[in-house]
Every structure is written in structure tokens, then in C-alpha cells.
Amino acid sequence: MRRKENRLPGFGLSMGFTLFYLGIVVLLPLSAIFLQTFEISWERFWEIVLAPRVLASFRVTFVTALLAALVNAVFGLLVAWVLVRYSFPGKKLIDGMVDLPFALPTAVAGISLTAIYAENGWGGSLLKHVGIQAAFTPLGITIALVFIGLPFVVRTVQPVLQELEKEVEEAAVSLGAFRWRTFRSVLLPPLLPALLTGFALAFARGIGEYGSVVFISGNMPMKTEIAPLLIMTKLEQYDYAGATAVALVMLVISFVLLLLINFMQWRLSRRMLRS
Template sequence: MTTPQKTFRVLPGFKLTLGYTLFYLSLLVLIPLSAVFIKTATGGWEHFWLTVTSPRVLASFRLSFGASLIAAAINSVFGLLLTWSLVRYRFPGRKIVDALIDLPFALPTAVAGIALTAIYAPKGWVGSIAAEHGVRIAFTPWGVLLALIFIGLPFVVRTVQPVLEDLETELEEAAASLGAQRWDTFRFVIFPALLPALLTGFALSFARAVGEYGSVIFIAGNIPMVSEITPLMIITKLEQYDYTGATSIAAVMLVLSFVLLFIINGLQAWSTRRIGRTV
């Protein structure tokens, strides 16, 4: 009769590490988020409903979530193209381009907002050219979308890049030797392998964009019912000492973000299982 061998673990004490993990997660995430819902409940259902269904708040929800989803989708497409160029090609200045991708990570959000406003304002370098053709970028929803694309691009690139680097080119060569066209090779060989990472980058880009404040507030112009984002509405409520109203908007924003991220993570898990069955 053989005795089962104990599994060697670098960090011993499963109960201790699990307890520390749950304590740390509760202290930093669960308790603050619970406080948002508890504070919201103190105002009553009527105050909550009047706050979150006011025209300005609804317009901010549409702008924040709509622009965030569009920005994440755009970043997914062009982030994949940029990653492909960095991984599969060698060209002068490649390392400089690779380093510039991380600039939105290191750049203070206020600096990014001021820089984008200076460029795309009606008297800016790009904004003046667009104004000559009747297009206004800054102080409109287009400016909000532009800022969200700027701050969300690195999330897609840095998520997809290591997966693409590990993807063996022999698979593409094998597909080509079997007579597959370039589009078929990308569609059936490359894209399924990159899809989980691409969905992760999409989720991270969306999560960053939906709560972005510093880089958006300058270029948005904060015009009521036009270019007001939801984080600005929360700040406005706080400045008016309407703490219950601020937490009401935050609670709705939190629930909607969680639902969208849950759907995205579900799609990611489904694509991962699908790839596992086909391998």
C-alpha cells in the first residue's frame, strides 16, 4: 500500500495565504464598494431613482459607456495591427515606437488632457485644419472618444504582444504549405490564438476608459447634455455636498461596468475553451 505523496509548495500554509488574500481583497475592494451601496441606500429609492434618471446623468451614462466601448473596439483593431508590426517586422526606430506605446501609462492624465486639447482645439495644430472643413473635435463627444483611445491603446498592445511573440510562425508556414490563403491563415490559425488576449485587452481598455477623468475633462469642454462624462457628474454631486446622489451614480456605474466586464470575461473563457477543443 503506497502512501500519497504530499505536493511540494513554495509558499506553505494554504489556509494562511488564503485568509490573507481574502482579508486583503476585502479591505481594499469589497468593503469600499459595499460602502457605496450602503450610502446609496440611506437616501431611499425615490432619491436614487430621481438622481440616476435625470436627463444630464442619463446623457453622461450614454457618453461614458458608449465612447468607452467604441474606444476599446477601435483600440482592439489598431492595437492588433500595431502589435503585429512590432512583433513580425524589423524597421528603423522600432524600439522607439515600442517605448512610446507606454507613454500614456507614465504620463499624468492632466498633462495628457492639456496636450490633446492644445492640439485638437479650434486654434490648435490639428483642430484648426479640421475647423476649416467644418469639423470640431475638442469640446465635443469626438474629443472624449479621442482621449479614451489615447489612454486605452497600451492595454491592448501590451496584452496581445507576448501572445503573438510566443505564437510559432511554423503554424503559418504549415497552413501556407497546405494551400491556405493569407486571409484563411489569419482567420483560422492566428486570430483564434490571439482572441483571448485580445478580449482581455479590450476589457482592460474599456475598464480604464469608463472611469477616466483627468485626460478627458479638459478636451470634453463639459457642456451639459453634450460632453459631460459620468465621473464629472459624480464630482459635481460631491461639490454640492450631495453625497447620496454621488454614490447613487457611482453604484449604477459600478453595476453596469461589472455586467459588461462579466460578459467580456465570459466570451474570453468561451474562446479559450474553444481553442482547447480544437487543438
């Protein structure tokens, strides 16, 4: 006996439109990178991507994006917790300010952060007194990526926090569990998939960020030059093969990292369903 498929009407048409849309919007532009890269030899490809300047840009890009995503995972969870669990004057205003990096042009954010954290800015002057330079260093890049990545964590964790029942937390506390144990054993497991999603989104945004970083980084080769800026530099020099080779490596690394994060999220979700 043939098993009846449990699908809503219109599945075939909807799936076909979805695949067509993703193919035109996502796969077709990305395939152009592969096609352009295939026009050069493997020897030339590895010569481009293993150049010291390119490797240094990869290191700056991925390390700063990872650090910023980790910072946002911690403080984004804290901000979401405050917005969900507490009531205070100005809560709506603060909740709206979280989305400000979404609406603010990245160039405006970069200029503002550079003005604040430069040596003559109020933030940079305070850090200078303790021997820390923010602008035109990897630290400044990380600060810019924290600024643009925070909303991704907050907006993915916030709905999950709103759905968690406070009674479960109160029951754990009444049974003698300390606050840290309650958070670790009761609250953190259902929050982890959403937290990983926010981390992945902030990390992906940080890898490809350009506008808010290009001003505060200083764009010094081998020190603060990010990979997106290096791609733009190669394009301005009409080195299309070099630009596509660097872009291809970034695409592959980003895809593998996001795939691993999604796999971890899937494993956590399955473990929660089993428990």
C-alpha cells in the same frame, strides 16, 4: 479513498492573505458606496439616476468608452503585430512609446490633446477644413480614451503573439491559404482571449477616466458631460447621496459588462482547449 489534493504548500496562508488584501483594498471601499446609497429611499434613488442629465452622462461615458475600446482593439493588435513580427530601426523607441500613456499624468494628456485638437490647434484646424470639430465634442472624448487605452491592448496581445510559432502560419500559406484566411483561421483564434482582455481593460479604463477627458470634453451638460465629472460636481455641491447613487449605477453596469466579457473569454479559452 480520499483523493489527494494537488496544491502547493502554503496554499491556506496565501489564499487567506489574498482574500484579506482584496477585502481591504477592493471590497471595503466599494461597500461604502452601497451603504451610502441605502441611506436614501428607492424613490429618491430612481429620481436621481433617471434624471435626463444623469442619463445623458451615462450615454456619453459608455458610448465613447466602447468606441475607443473597439478602435484600440483593432489598432492595438496592429501595433503589437508590427512590434513582434518586424525588425526595423527605432523599434525599441516605439515599443517604449507605447507605455507613455501609463506614465504620463492624465491632466497633462488632457491639456496636450485639447491644445492639438482645438480649433486653433494644428489637428483641429485640419479637421475644421473638412467640417469636423474634435475638441468639446464626443469625438474629442473618444480620441482621449483611445490615447489612454491603447497600451492595454498592445501589452496583452504582444506576449501571445511572441509565443505563436511562425511555422504554423508559414505552413498555412504554403498549403494555399490566403493571408486573410490564415489570419482568420490560424492566428485570430489563439489571439482572441488576449484581445478580449485588452478590450476589457481599455473599456474599463475609459469608463472611469477623468483627467484626460475633462479638458477636451468641454463639460457641457446633456452633450459632453461624462459621469465621473457629474459625480465630482455633485460632491462639490455636497450632494453626497446623488454622487453615490450615480457611482453605484456605474459600478453595477461596469461589473456586469466586465463579467460578460470575462465569460466570453472563458468560453473562447475552453473552445481552444477542446480543439
